[in-house]
Amino acid sequence: MTSITHPDESTPLSNAEGERLLKRVLRRIVPFIFLCYVISYLDRTNVGFAAITMNKELGLTATMFGWAAGLFFFGYFIFEIPSNLLMQRFGARVWIARIMISWGLISMATAFATGPVSFGIARFLLGVAEAGFTPGVYLYFTLWFPGKWRARATAAFLLGIPVANIFGSPLSGWLLGVHGFAGLQSWQLLLITEALPAVLLGIACFFVLVDTPNKAKWLTPREKDWLSERLSSEQRDIAAKHGNTLRGALTDKRVFVLAFINFCCIVGSVGIGIWLPQIIKGLGMENATVGFVTAIPYIVGACAMTVWARLANRSQHLMRYVIGALCLAAMAMVASALVNDPVLKVACLSVTVASILSFQATFWAIPSSFLTGRAAAGGLALIVSIGNLGGFAGPSMIGLIRDYSQSFSGPFYAVAGVLLLGALTMLALGDPARRNPPTTAPGSLKEAPAH
Numbered sequence: 001m002t003s004i005t006h007p008d009e010s011t012p013l014s015n016a017e018g019e020r021l022l023k024r025v026l027r028r029i030v031p032f033i034f035l036c037y038v039i040s041y042l043d044r045t046n047v048g049f050a051a052i053t054m055n056k057e058l059g060l061t062a063t064m065f066g067w068a069a070g071l072f073f074f075g076y077f078i079f080e081i082p083s084n085l086l087m088q089r090f091g092a093r094v095w096i097a098r099i100m101i102s103w104g105l106i107s108m109a110t111a112f113a114t115g116p117v118s119f120g121i122a123r124f125l126l127g128v129a130e131a132g133f134t135p136g137v138y139l140y141f142t143l144w145f146p147g148k149w150r151a152r153a154t155a156a157f158l159l160g161i162p163v164a165n166i167f168g169s170p171l172s173g174w175l176l177g178v179h180g181f182a183g184l185q186s187w188q189l190l191l192i193t194e195a196l197p198a199v200l201l202g203i204a205c206f207f208v209l210v211d212t213p214n215k216a217k218w219l220t221p222r223e224k225d226w227l228s229e230r231l232s233s234e235q236r237d238i239a240a241k242h243g244n245t246l247r248g249a250l251t252d253k254r255v256f257v258l259a260f261i262n263f264c265c266i267v268g269s270v271g272i273g274i275w276l277p278q279i280i281k282g283l284g285m286e287n288a289t290v291g292f293v294t295a296i297p298y299i300v301g302a303c304a305m306t307v308w309a310r311l312a313n314r315s316q317h318l319m320r321y322v323i324g325a326l327c328l329a330a331m332a333m334v335a336s337a338l339v340n341d342p343v344l345k346v347a348c349l350s351v352t353v354a355s356i357l358s359f360q361a362t363f364w365a366i367p368s369s370f371l372t373g374r375a376a377a378g379g380l381a382l383i384v385s386i387g388n389l390g391g392f393a394g395p396s397m398i399g400l401i402r403d404y405s406q407s408f409s410g411p412f413y414a415v416a417g418v419l420l421l422g423a424l425t426m427l428a429l430g431d432p433a434r435r436n437p438p439t440t441a442p443g444s445l446k447e448a449p450a451h
Helices: 015-045 047-058 062-090 092-112 116-130 133-142 147-158 160-175 186-208 221-242 246-250 253-281 287-314 318-338 342-363 373-388 390-405 409-429
Strands: none
Touching: 015 092, 015 116, 015 133, 015 147, 015 160, 015 186, 015 221, 015 253, 047 062, 047 116, 047 160, 047 186, 047 253, 047 287, 062 092, 062 116, 062 133, 062 253, 062 373, 062 390, 092 116, 092 133, 092 186, 133 147, 133 373, 147 160, 147 287, 147 342, 160 186, 160 253, 160 287, 160 342, 253 287, 253 318, 253 342, 253 373, 253 390, 253 409, 287 318, 287 342, 318 342, 318 409, 373 390, 390 409
């Protein structure tokens, strides 16, 4: 008697079944990663609120605060690539857990800084602890999502930036009004309270995250086979066209140009993000009101980046959306420097923040279109690490010009110029995925044939 094999166990998934599977994977993985990013971004920018009362107690001028706050990104820069390569070795579950627990503990320790030096050291160590988280997530997505599904996952993940500010800003404003709790100053209570979730989520990583589809107990063997083959096929295509060596990625001029463009964006993103509470405070508002008003640009940004990413994904001209977002951010930044009315200024800043977020929601589809394997691990980390130096340059530049001019108009013009430079560089680069580097060049992404 001939045995009959059940079709569900032997036949590959249809396209429709595959799309449903990817939707289920998205719902399973992204919400937790998104929550981790919300806490991550909150912990890196909440010093902007703490500064409203902390700067006077620690004796920080605007220049000193901008410089010390930006040291976070030097620590991030130095350890970014090693951290991402270690994640490949140890797996996302263990490594992301390590990152979150260590950064949560150091963020708490920042509350006990006693002056400019100890505050700067704490910020640097926080960057060391968190290094690798963002590029690690981008790398993790390449192990789970093909093509446009990866772009959807990335856009959903980046919503953590506005959400962190939408909910974190009112909370931070409220915590600044709490005095004398357990002998802590309000800014100390703020830093400790908002860092605790990072430690708890880090512990949860051990139980929630799964390194690869083949290790997922919630997928059937048939689903694992289909997803693994789909991802392998895409990675083979990218490797055949662009290569996948680490050396090639770290010597490819496209990676460095994208890193510079990311740097320009982060000058605006982190520069405005860290200084925004003090900008709003300067309009004559109480601390609690500052928290709610600071959330407005990010509410607008959350809506804008979602719509912008969907339009870009449907379009055949992604680069127009990437370049257009930076140009719009630069124009809105100039407008915010020209207006004095509080309502108009907040409106212009809202457009700036929304445009920068829209850029970030579309930009990260570009490097993943020509980087895979170890090239993706090293290349993405390089783009993030060099780009994150903008997190030092932005706050420092704003603080220095603010001290010199006693106004935020000068810093706004400077940030607008950097954003416009990023847009022009992106225009000059064009779409890197459509061009192959010379196969005979040293360090080319194209691997030599095996012998």
